[in-house]
Amino acid sequence: MVTPQPAAEPCGPRRRDAAATRSDxxxxxxxxxxxxxxxxxxxxxxxxxxxxxxxLVYRYFGSKEKLFEEAAAQSDAxxxxxxxxxxxxxxxxxxxxxxxxxxxxxxxxxxxxPDGFIAFLTAASHDSIRELICDxxxxxxxxxxxxxxxxxxxxxxxxxxxxxxxxxxxxxHKIGTPALAVTDxxxxxxxxxxxxxxxxxxxxxxxxx
Amino acid sequence: MVTPQPAAEPCGPRRRDAAATRSDxxxxxxxxxxxxxxxxxxxxxxxxxxxxxxxLVYRYFGSKEKLFEEAAAQSDAxxxxxxxxxxxxxxxxxxxxxxxxxxxxxxxxxxxxPDGFIAFLTAASHDSIRELICDxxxxxxxxxxxxxxxxxxxxxxxxxxxxxxxxxxxxxHKIGTPALAVTDxxxxxxxxxxxxxxxxxxxxxxxxx
Amino acid sequence: MVTPQPAAEPCGPRRRDAAATRSDxxxxxxxxxxxxxxxxxxxxxxxxxxxxxxxLVYRYFGSKEKLFEEAAAQSDAxxxxxxxxxxxxxxxxxxxxxxxxxxxxxxxxxxxxPDGFIAFLTAASHDSIRELICDxxxxxxxxxxxxxxxxxxxxxxxxxxxxxxxxxxxxxHKIGTPALAVTDxxxxxxxxxxxxxxxxxxxxxxxxx
Amino acid sequence: MVTPQPAAEPCGPRRRDAAATRSDxxxxxxxxxxxxxxxxxxxxxxxxxxxxxxxLVYRYFGSKEKLFEEAAAQSDAxxxxxxxxxxxxxxxxxxxxxxxxxxxxxxxxxxxxPDGFIAFLTAASHDSIRELICDxxxxxxxxxxxxxxxxxxxxxxxxxxxxxxxxxxxxxHKIGTPALAVTDxxxxxxxxxxxxxxxxxxxxxxxxx
DNA sequence: CATGAATGAGTATTCATTCAT
DNA sequence: AATGAATGAATACTCATTCAT
Numbered sequence: 001m002v003t004p005q006p007a008a009e010p011c012g013p014r015r016r017d018a019a020a021t022r023s024d025x026x027x028x029x030x031x032x033x034x035x036x037x038x039x040x041x042x043x044x045x046x047x048x049x050x051x052x053x054x055x056l057v058y059r060y061f062g063s064k065e066k067l068f069e070e071a072a073a074q075s076d077a078x079x080x081x082x083x084x085x086x087x088x089x090x091x092x093x094x095x096x097x098x099x100x101x102x103x104x105x106x107x108x109x110x111x112x113x114p115d116g117f118i119a120f121l122t123a124a125s126h127d128s129i130r131e132l133i134c135d136x137x138x139x140x141x142x143x144x145x146x147x148x149x150x151x152x153x154x155x156x157x158x159x160x161x162x163x164x165x166x167x168x169x170x171x172x173h174k175i176g177t178p179a180l181a182v183t184d185x186x187x188x189x190x191x192x193x194x195x196x197x198x199x200x201x202x203x204x205x206x207x208x209x
Numbered sequence: 210m211v212t213p214q215p216a217a218e219p220c221g222p223r224r225r226d227a228a229a230t231r232s233d234x235x236x237x238x239x240x241x242x243x244x245x246x247x248x249x250x251x252x253x254x255x256x257x258x259x260x261x262x263x264x265l266v267y268r269y270f271g272s273k274e275k276l277f278e279e280a281a282a283q284s285d286a287x288x289x290x291x292x293x294x295x296x297x298x299x300x301x302x303x304x305x306x307x308x309x310x311x312x313x314x315x316x317x318x319x320x321x322x323p324d325g326f327i328a329f330l331t332a333a334s335h336d337s338i339r340e341l342i343c344d345x346x347x348x349x350x351x352x353x354x355x356x357x358x359x360x361x362x363x364x365x366x367x368x369x370x371x372x373x374x375x376x377x378x379x380x381x382h383k384i385g386t387p388a389l390a391v392t393d394x395x396x397x398x399x400x401x402x403x404x405x406x407x408x409x410x411x412x413x414x415x416x417x418x
Numbered sequence: 419m420v421t422p423q424p425a426a427e428p429c430g431p432r433r434r435d436a437a438a439t440r441s442d443x444x445x446x447x448x449x450x451x452x453x454x455x456x457x458x459x460x461x462x463x464x465x466x467x468x469x470x471x472x473x474l475v476y477r478y479f480g481s482k483e484k485l486f487e488e489a490a491a492q493s494d495a496x497x498x499x500x501x502x503x504x505x506x507x508x509x510x511x512x513x514x515x516x517x518x519x520x521x522x523x524x525x526x527x528x529x530x531x532p533d534g535f536i537a538f539l540t541a542a543s544h545d546s547i548r549e550l551i552c553d554x555x556x557x558x559x560x561x562x563x564x565x566x567x568x569x570x571x572x573x574x575x576x577x578x579x580x581x582x583x584x585x586x587x588x589x590x591h592k593i594g595t596p597a598l599a600v601t602d603x604x605x606x607x608x609x610x611x612x613x614x615x616x617x618x619x620x621x622x623x624x625x626x627x
Numbered sequence: 628m629v630t631p632q633p634a635a636e637p638c639g640p641r642r643r644d645a646a647a648t649r650s651d652x653x654x655x656x657x658x659x660x661x662x663x664x665x666x667x668x669x670x671x672x673x674x675x676x677x678x679x680x681x682x683l684v685y686r687y688f689g690s691k692e693k694l695f696e697e698a699a700a701q702s703d704a705x706x707x708x709x710x711x712x713x714x715x716x717x718x719x720x721x722x723x724x725x726x727x728x729x730x731x732x733x734x735x736x737x738x739x740x741p742d743g744f745i746a747f748l749t750a751a752s753h754d755s756i757r758e759l760i761c762d763x764x765x766x767x768x769x770x771x772x773x774x775x776x777x778x779x780x781x782x783x784x785x786x787x788x789x790x791x792x793x794x795x796x797x798x799x800h801k802i803g804t805p806a807l808a809v810t811d812x813x814x815x816x817x818x819x820x821x822x823x824x825x826x827x828x829x830x831x832x833x834x835x836x
Numbered sequence: 837c838a839t840g841a842a843t844g845a846g847t848a849t850t851c852a853t854t855c856a857t
Numbered sequence: 858a859a860t861g862a863a864t865g866a867a868t869a870c871t872c873a874t875t876c877a878t
Contacts, residue, residue, distance in 0.1 A: 002417030018858070037334040039249035042851060053860055054321055056856085064852065066282065125331050127248040134384050137237070142387050153396065155388040160400055163389065164369070170379075171372050175343050178351050179364040187362065191369055194407045208308055225841050225877065251868060262843055267870060436837070457667035460872065471839055473875085482873065542801055543749050553804050560728065560805050564819040576808040578818055581794030581807070582787070586796075589790050592751055593761050596769050597782040598790070600819040605780065609787055609826065616821045643856065643862050670845065680864055685849065 022060045024050040029071035034174075038068055038126035065128060072129050077101070087142045089162055094161075094196030095189050101169050102185055121170060137162055148151075151202025161199045164192070222340060223261065231269045233259040239281035243383075245279055247335035274337060281338050285311070294353045302354075302404030304398050310378050310395055313350075329372055346371055360411025370408045373401070440478045442468040447489035450591075456486055456544035483546060490547050495519070496554055503562045511563075512614030513607050514578075519587050520603055539588060555580055569620025579617045580608070641679065645708030649687045651677040656698035664752035666694055671756075694753060699756050704728070705763055712771045721788075722816050729797050729812055729828025748797060764789055785807075788826045791819070 001093045028050035029044075032036070032041040043064050047054040061067035077100050124130045144156040172180040223230075237259035241250040252273050256263040272278035286309050293305045333339045346368070355367040377397075381389040446468035450459040461482050465472040479485035495518050502514045555577070564576040567581045586606075590598040639646075655677035670691050674681040704727050711723045742752040744760035751757045764786070772785040795815075805807040 021858085035334065035396065037246055037248065039246065040334050043853090044851080054852095055860070056852065056858085059859080075279060086401060087292060118351070121330075121384075122334050123380065125244065125249045126381075130384060134386060137380070137386050138293075146388075153388070153400075156392050156396065157400060159386050159388045159402070160373070160377065160404070162372045162386070165373065165376070165377060165382050167376030168369065169374030170330060170375060171346070171368060175330075175346065177346050177368050177371070179355075179362070179368045183362075183365050187365070190412065191362075191366060191408065194412075195369070195373070195404055198403045198407050203399065203403075222842060222876075227841065231843080252870085253868080262841095263869095264843070265841080268841080271868065340864080453752065455664055457664065458752050461874090462872080472660050474837090476874065477630050477838080517843090539748075539787065539797065539802075540752050542665045542797075543662065548802060554797070555802065555804050558647050564806075566715060571806070571810075571818075574810050574814065575818060576823070577798060577806045578791070578795065580804070581798050582791045582822070583794065584797060585790030585792065585794030586787065588748065588751075588793060589764070589786060593748075593757060593764065595761060595786050595789070596855070597773075597780070597786045603782075605783065608830065609780075609784060612825045613787070613791070613822055613828075616825050617818065621817065621821075624860095640855075640863055645862065648862080670849085671847085672869070680862095681848095682850080686862080691848065801858080 011178060016099075018060075021052055021056055022051075024052060025057060025060060025067065026071050026074055028052075029067050033068055033071055033123050035122075036194065038065075038123045038129060041068075043067070065126075068126070069122065069132060072123060072132055075136075077103070081140055082144065085140065085148070090148060091197075091201070091202050092191045097161075097165060098168075098189060098192045099185070101165050116162070122174065123164065134186055136171075140143055149200055149202075153203070157199045157203075168192070215346045217291055227269075230259075230265055231259055234266060234276065235280050237261075238276050239283070242277055242280055242332050242338075246331045247274075247338060250277075252276070263278055269370060274335075275407075277332065277335070278337055278341060281332060281341055284345075284387055285348065286312070288348050291353065294349065294357070296391070298335060300406075301359060302409070303402045306370075307377075307398060307401045308394065309373050309391065311381075311397075330385065358409055362412070366412075370405060373404055377401070421517050436478075438463065439470055439474055442470060442480060443475060443485065444492055446470075447485050448492070451486055451541050453487055453540075455540045456483075457545060459486075461485070483544075486541065486544070487550060490541060493554075495521070499558055500562065502568070502616050503558065508566060508618055509615075511618070512611045515579075515583060516586075516607060516610045517603070519583050520590075521605075527574075539584065540592060565619075567618055571621070575617045575621075579614060584611055586610070606617055631705065646676075647689075648679055648683055649798055651692065653698050653701055654834075655679075656694050657701070658694055659662045660698055660756075662749070664691075665756060666747045670694070672826075675738060689771075692753075695750065696754070696755055696759060699750060699759055702763075704730070706798065709766055709771065712775075715774060717827055720827070721820045724788075724792060724817060725795075726812070726836060729793050729799075731816075743819065749812065775799050776827055778831075780830070784826045788823060791822055795819070 025046060026044045032046050033047065036045075037042075042053050046067070047057060057064065057067055061070060064201045065068075066102065071133075080096060080100045084093065087183065088096050117132060122132055140160045141162040142155040146155040146160070151157075170194055171177045213349075234255065237255045238250075240258065243404040244250075245254075252266045253263050255276070256266055266276055267275065270279060274402060290306060291307065293302065297305045330342065333342055333358050348366045350371040355364040355372070358366055360366075368384045380386045432617040446464045447459075449463050449467065453459075454463075458531060461475045462472050464485070465475060475482065475485055481489060483591065498518045502511065502518065506514050539551065553570055559580040560578045563579070564573040566572075567575055569575075588597060589595045652673065656668075658676065659673050662668075663672075667694065670684045671681050673694070674684055684691065684694055687790040688697060703704070707727045708724060709815065715723050748760065751760055768785045768789040773782040775781075776784055778784075795807060798804045804830045
């Protein structure tokens, strides 16, 4: 796990810009978090990727754990998902959220910007990060999406939709199963859409199986 | 990540039983793998959980990596899933696979036997284990299930169903989102079932969105 | 340091022959001793080369140290050297001892039978082996050869001749310097001979330099 | 092999001086190298002798091997020998080189500064160090000294003289044979001198023995 | 006589972290 | 604000050795 780009030019003591340094560290941390997870990444690697001295991790974040927590919290995907949940009508939600997920991580093997509450699942073995992920999912899906669903078990149905997106993201961005790794958005959309329809519509009164 | 039970009282040299020792190590490894992932678990922890001297990991497996690979490969869930794919008619598959997934890992926070190709996703940041998971998913879903699906994109639809199961397992067993963590099988089944119906049926001729 | 031949056919629990096993272990130990020295060789390697179970080292010798001591002590070269010192006239000694040294270790890079008090110098970093070597050299040279030399400083002159042989052996068998590694016996002999003549003859009354 | 002085009292974090730390490590490594050889010395021992934290070995040298290679390469004796070969007339060379050798290692049992391409022979079982020693000997003797010798086989005769010095050093500094361990320089000199005369003079046309 | 199982101490090396400049 | 020096605890893995069969 040393792959990510060495980044940054070695230019003397480095430009003295606290904000930029902080932000570079966070970006590097996000990248490494999605690849190696919490325990699989060292602060040295992160600092190297950010082109920054290792000890600045401690200056700016206090500890490896806090750096990674902040990195995990800082997710564009999460923000976008939440915005979508407020603005977009239910029937367009599946496609919109699919787009968020697809943008969030580059296709498997690619090297684009890593992001998304989803890719961070890799880091779920670390307790504090798992809690953070759980909170995010709860707010965004169980609560926000759930409250918009008619019929029985709204939280559960919302979470099941989240499950599909999470599984999809994992298989596409991390594991690389043959179909999901390469299928384009437009082929994918109708299927995700129909899962959404099934889960978002009020279920028929449950006949015990 | 030192939580799992210290197991076994330190009671003299331990009974001399190669097969049992090997198996205890594998069980302990599976447990730790699902909790801390590959890099998050030390061989010492595994050995302690198994109530076994640390060096026996190397006697029996040669390296941490090989121990965890074998542990990851040894999955009842995988076997059952594949059996189901051969014996069970398509319309009963969703429920059957759901049961496999639910049995595979104990509900979040519990301490039962950890298992399943799914729960091991935690370990997906380690390359060799990720490949193993990828192979398993490809064989079981993309190929075996895919070959049974009528209509277009069979592998993709098979993988999407796998994605739902994976996401479900992760959220229930690992992350613990409020609804999925506690919902019982019978409440869950109809929803998973209807996702299965949507994905397993031949899709209508796709109208470009 | 795992090179030496795996030896011995894997033929069931192995022929039950205490003497042969002991002797195989000693031979393997000599071989490894000259290559990796005491600390650079593990009992497992020795046992593997001997085609024997590792624990037999302890059955037959009690400890790694004792195995290697016995191996170091068992030197054909030493025996031959001592015999030469008794039987051979002074003026033929240099050539005779040269032959002992040349036979003792195969030319550098070759894989013949390793032997000789000389090659064991490699193992001189281990205290008990160093003492053994010291004893051997003292008896053979300082005492036996020394007692045959006329004139002043006989022990010293005997040891200086030993030094030449030791250095020669080391450079030829172990280090592989360009000339000594390849020169044949007949080219070498006259030079060693003339050193012998200089050292064995009674020195002129020393004029303080 | 834990003998060498534990050095330096454990007195707080130690003075912050990179150059001094590096150099202390090298000195300690040289000392241990001549006593225990490569495999017989642990980085902990070296660090302890240097009065330095063990991890600094890796900060400054990257690995045990690189530390010991650099330690072995850093030899005053080698420098002096080479200087002598340039400046000193042939007939004074034996005595000059003898002095280098005698200065290089303290008399057996003493605890002075260890040095010299010669004493490092102990470490010759480690491949990279053996190569280094071989290179040094080749340059200094086979080539530099060889090129100054008239007559046949100049490299060989140069190497034979090196062999005498090496054997002498080993027996005096490492093995401790009775005469060589204690004899003073002035007693030793005439004998080494006469060996030099024999080897440096053009040999009589070789009559096949 | 021979072997496999088990063990504790040790090895090189890396990590997160702190201190002084 | 940024850096290099220093540190202690941990990690994977190996070793010599003993015990039970």
